Amino acid sequence: MSRLLEGFVEAFQLIIALDPALLQIVFLSLRVSILAIIISTLLGVPLGTLLGLKPERKTRFVNKIIFTFMGMPPVVAGLVIYLFLSRQGPLGVLGLLYTPTAMIIAQVFLSFPIVTGLTMVGIRAKGSEVEEIARSLGAGSALAAWTVVRELRIAILGAIITGFSRVVAEVGAVMIVGGNIAGHTRVMTTAIVLETRRGNFELAIGLGIVLLMLSFIVNSVLYNIQRGGE
Amino acid sequence: MLVELTDIRKKYDKEVLKVDKLLFQKGLIYGIIGPSGAGKSTLLRIINLLTPFNSGTYQFMGRPLPSNGQERLKLQRKMALVFQKTLLFKDSVWNNVAYGLKARGFSRSEITQRVGELLEQVGLQELAFRRADTLSGGEAQRIAIARAVAFEPHLLLLDEPTANLDPGNIELIEKMIRQLNRTKSITVVMVTHNVFQAHRIAQEVIFIHEGRIVESGPTEQIFEEPLDPRTKAFVEGRMIY
């Protein structure tokens, strides 16, 4: 029990002291996950909106594919990206393996189906109705789609939050494509795995608490936006 | 002639609408009556170009339907449709009413002037800064109508605008429709299953049954001397459906 306490104390000391190594890990985690979710949002929200506004019978096959990819095991996603980015893979010349960029690609691969799928589901519930009203009031296609997104922003933000939660807590894919290189590709989750492997369970839990606090802050901000939209 | 429909056919699995000839004259209030499922809403949606039709010709102000998307949008912007189910945007009342003007690219000052004037005219200025989702059913429907006429369309299409409202609100909305028709000379086409409402408000009545126009003409004629026994049965409230 006292060991556990020591671990918490150690972790919090690192936080309070703004330990540079810890801060770097924290910032890299945020940078990778937030960039990944921004890319997924920019791609997934328009695609999900487009699909959600189509009648369901026309998108059945696409639905199945998206829903399947929503459940993709991160390690498999990581391996696929790894094989693409490896020097012997088709994109090997880019030299992206073991870089933060590779981690962002893997996380986009994981979160894009979630953002797209959940946006589609949210739009489908009420989107066509909103679209028709917008059109009946003289909106062109672009404005009508934008109005749909605005009206259903709560559902869409829910999709984004879910996608973010998935990537920020994900370890399998970033471990494989990032390599957990200290000071370069080490993020919260891979650091937790490392400390667990080294038997530093308490520090690992401390890092886990930091990760939860970060998620709480980011989600609070998103939640406030969502509430503001009500 | 504002709108002229000739030989319009609409099929889903089976034919739901077959209109041989239908004319709407500028400046009048039309009432479309008929039992539910008769095709009244489909007709409104076809007029508003929300639902494509399978065959026939559609003319707006003497001109045929353009095939070009931009031109169609221009045409669509000359009318407005208020749906049976009120849905206001999750925004302020003001922004809801301003929506059509913004879509048409009006300047900010012009929008401010027009929205302000309209709300005052229809007696809704005290609602201007409420959030739309805090309105009562009657208030919301009046705002929905105001939103549809803010850009002064030639044609206002109303689908059961007073369904589920209490008599007080029905009266307010009917008054509003008459006022808009008179002061802004907006042609109104209103679908209602309520024959008394059609009687009160419309100058011309069209009776639709099973996807076909059974009879149309001046309100007095339809109610006092209907030619078709089905029309007679419906306006006397004897039609079972």
Next chain:
Amino acid sequence: MKKNFSKNGKNVITLVLLVGILLFTVGGCAPEPAVEPTPEPEEAPKLAENDVEEAGEPEEAVEPIDDFITLATTTSTYDSGLLDFLNPIFTEETGLEVRVVSQGTGAALETGSRGDADVLLVHDRASELRLVEEGAFVDRYDVMYNDFIIVGPEDDPAGVMDVDSVVDAFNLIADEGFTLVSRGDDSGTHRMEMRLWESAGISPEGQDWYRSIGQGMGNTLNMANELLGYSMTDRGTYVSMKEKLDLLIVLEGDPVLFNQYGVMAINPDEHPHVKYDYALMYVEFLMSDGGQELINSYQVNGETLFFPGYGLE
């Protein structure tokens, strides 16, 4: 109108806040990390000061190189803290950053063969020599060794402490079916363990006392600790975790338990993009007198974990 704006204003503020956080994280991190690797968040293992100074005597002044190499290695070298000790010294001498990807030996060899690293530090001599033969790697040296030990619960129910050879120990454990936790991850340690089972004439796979867990050494020791079982481990990982474990060394010193590490560069003829020259600098650093002394000087909890040179006489 005013009321309306203030309502929207709240949304705008939260949005601006979010975007602010975003820019901060993105902007604050965008530049590549400084050449100097960031220290680990935990305490670096204690080391006598004079050891470092003596060992890391200044070489001739060289223009620092602003680049990095990728080192694929095993979890044992990394988790024991050895590389956190060695690499900053190399970086200081050359300017080269060392990016360490620590995996099982199997994965590290695969990473190297695919050309995804520049230099390898692994321990599976037979496979290494075969891959050098096949042309995947060049400039391979026996850089250091450590030894494996067998650890077990304090009461040693199998009586392993009474025997001196691994073959006998494995037979004792297998006969009575005492729990033994194995890496099972195709790492160098795991491969060595499998060879020893083979020489003991036992095939443990699938036995219910044999737990093959497919994880790193640290996790394996933790599980053996929880299950009151035995395990074969490298000394380094055990020593670095000793304080947290109730496991004791029940067998050590059998010559078959020596574990040879090799350092090698990826063959630039196979993978032209690799930084062969820099890889060679790293190999030379480890093989130099100074580097070998540094390895020898590294201690955890007062014990030397890796011994320089070739250990299998």
